[in-house]
Amino acid sequence: MVDSVFTSWQSIPAQIVEQAQILAAIDMGTNSLHMVVVSIEPKLPAFTIITREKETVRLGDRNPETGELKPEVMARAISTLRRFQDIAKSCNAHSIIAVATSAVREAPNGREFLHQVKEEIGLNVDLISGYEEARRIYLGVLSGMEFNNQPHAIIDIGGGSTEIILGDSHEPRSLSSNKIGAVRLTSEFVTTDPITNSEYQYLQAYVQGMLERAAEDLHAHLQPGEIFRLVGTSGTIETVATIIAREKTGTVPSPLTGYEFSLRELRQLVDRLRKLNYSERAAIPGMNDRRSEIILAGATILQEAMTLLEAETLVVCERSLREGIIVDWMLTHGLIEDRLRYQSSIRQRSVIKTAQKYQVNLEHSDRVASFAMSLFNQTQEILHQWGLEEQELLWAAAMLHNCGHFISHSAHHKHSYYLIRHGELLGYTETEIEIIANIARYHRKSNPKKKHDSYRSLPSKRDRQIINHLSAFLRLAVALDRRQIGAVKRVRCDRHADSKEFYLYLTPSQPNDDCALELWSLDYKKALFETEFDVKLVAALEPATVSVR
Template sequence: MRDGDILATVDLGSNSFRLEMARLDHGQLVRLDYYKEPVRLGAGLDENGHLTSESIARSCACLKRFAERLSGLRPTVVRAVATQSLRSAKNPEAFLVPAQEALGHPIEIISGPEEARLIYLGVANDLPQDNHRRLVVDIGGGSTELIVGVNTQASHMESLRIGCVSHTLKFFPDGRVTAKAMERAVTAAAARFEEVVEQFGAHQWQLAYGSSGTIETIAELCTELGDAPELITRAGMEKIFGRIVGADSKKWGFADLKPQRAQVLAGGLAVLMGLFAALKVDKMRPCYSALRQGVMIDLLERLTEHDMSTDVRYSSIARLARRWFVDVVQAERVQTMALQFWAQVDNGDVAARDWLAWAALTHEIGMAVSHSSYHKHGDYLMRHADLAGFSFTEQAHIADLIAAQRGGLRKWQNHLGNDSFVRAVLCLRLAVIVCHARTQIDAPDLDIMVSKDGVSWTVGQAWQAHFPLSAYLLDEEWQAWLKTGLAQS
């Protein structure tokens, strides 16, 4: 990345969609534009957990407007992430297909822990490096993220399925805020947060910060009602409750409260009051950076220096490999070989190269479950692990490679129309074969080609004579590719 380059992030939250654009200026990100629309995707789930056609259409209309502003930017500098509503929806593909077409960029569904990590990354970038242990709270439309950390390093992260939209719909469905309904809503929220007191109670931190729209709004209302500026207290929230209970939202009389935020204020207030009670929080300061800034910082780190050893994803993969007792020497051997093969067929897809590298390092994680069909067990473990730095989509790509590292290829016919997948899975399968003896081996005399006509490779006669078993296995692999119709005779 160079000075003047522009990055953009799109945050598809349960309450609002946000687009932020920034320019890189001497290593700092300077905001250029910010757009926010209260789409309320979380309220678009029907009783069966499916996103309705109306909510999908509303979302796509918003994303088309965002796409107009993003036009002209390289795909690599734009990252769009979706959170709780898409995580919980029973029909995410019904949303993703038209939404990605409307936006013109891929949309990643990120896990709750990954959302928490990125939120903390955004917030920590806005706070002083004071060595204090801090609690960071982000109340979204469908989930609340809790993080404890020091400076830029998070130590505990959690995502709970409770948010301002979901809590409002559950306890204030008709928009009326009664004392009884609020008492029930606060009690329910406190019970939810009591489950994580050990990790996030007051004994774990010194300062409390909050991010995103709900907490920003409550902080502004506390100040308007006489609290200290930029501070949320229990007394301040009690004053807000006293103003809204039993009254129509149009008569609350807050100076700058927007109608869209007023619709979910009661639920968000109940969530925060319950959190204060359960975690023994006395005061909280708002922070005006959140998920979208964290996503942008993470994107910048990926683009600035493509060095896996400094990538948070490398640490995640390494931890996963250790957890499942992977033979690291063999994994690195296969990775080195796979990347040497990739250099012969490189099509410029950096993401596919990375997925190949991660898959090679974890291709044997399934052996911790059973040697039989270990590639299938590895597929499952990769697909369902909590991995910092990865979206569900990225994990699925890596899991597909792990599953396809051995066995027949015809079951992957739908994936073989993807040029990058073909190149990556070919390199991984060949690397696993060449390194099957689990001893150090130099790169073989193997020339690989991948084109629109298919795949092919040639093996030097001398190498085949020296490694007859490997040559036999490579011939079997050739037969597997012949059955797909991709091998060039």
């Protein structure tokens, strides 16, 4: 039964772009802000990089007592984003997609900062989870390297987190985001210059402990006898590769993608870096000043990761999160039909996987989702103006609305919120996950209220309105399958002219079924729908289906 909704969802027409478009992607990392501007050729499909921009802002340099982003750092970031906007506009970019990662994710004032960005320069920034960051890194690397259906491990060392991924040409098998990064570890563990032996040993042991679980999970997803190739992305790894290449051959490959170095060479470099102070590290050819501050911690993460993964060599890829953002956009807009096409259904597959994890009754959820989609579509442009993006959020919430039963029947709607919010849904931003969780939470009991923390903390009034409207649809959809036996075959909406009355006509699956419980449930659950859309809901059987007894 799940396949029916899944298939119908997949058949929703995507917005296909016919002509080449210019798109900018911004990655607001813990250490640096990066932007890539690309020209997308839909008919290939492919993209060509027009320009890259980078600014070391150090969002990870947070208040040590509160963990909040510092005012001067936020100001510096907004100034950089404004400059990025100007560059993107000069390149005739039709839109800018921006995401924020660990530094903003973890800061208590992170969402307020993103709101400030929106208010001051009009840029929407999506906050993404560590798992979603890892998935998009995978997409970025896969767009720039041929995996040939062989397993590849990917490591991306950022300022605040390190992502480790195992995937092949088909899908990512293992995704992990670990709270260790070059900026974070330098700030927390490196107090001497050059670093003392005892301090370095503590740093090394800490990194090992933080990466052990990710390494074990990756190995667990390998088939017997499989050997993976290790791919490295990020500024730390590119800097390490540049130094090693320059010292080995006197030149640096251009592009750097495809350059390979060994764990032995990395260990030799780390041993050297340990003995140098900041100024001496900065003097190494290929090292910039800001990178020299954090390179030891970053290189140590890489060294311990390669050791735990039992990888003797690493190959560099210059594509990463920024390019992954571009690929994800292309997937969302139906522009990719080749080896990456499988990823276009990542949201739906992630929802189904989560539903199965929490032992959801998939036949019931499928029917509820079908009814929710039907109500949404029939009332579009009549009662609401929401589009495909909101429809997909409603579908996800409908499929997962009952997952809270996994914890307890009592207050299961609240448990559903928690499981969805803290689960591992892929393909969604943090705000989208928050909206899905709230829609599911309000499928029964209390209407959305500002006194509820999860509802009040949403970034915008628009987000709250989405929840109000879509949870109203979900309540009716749940009522339409009240007995969970598929008693209602379909539902038809009809609004009488010059009247507030809005009719729902039910067609029973069985001709002699009066659907009394479903009609009662609709009457019980209609209040939110009536309030939000300013109508009076009347539910009845289709006239032709009323039987005479």
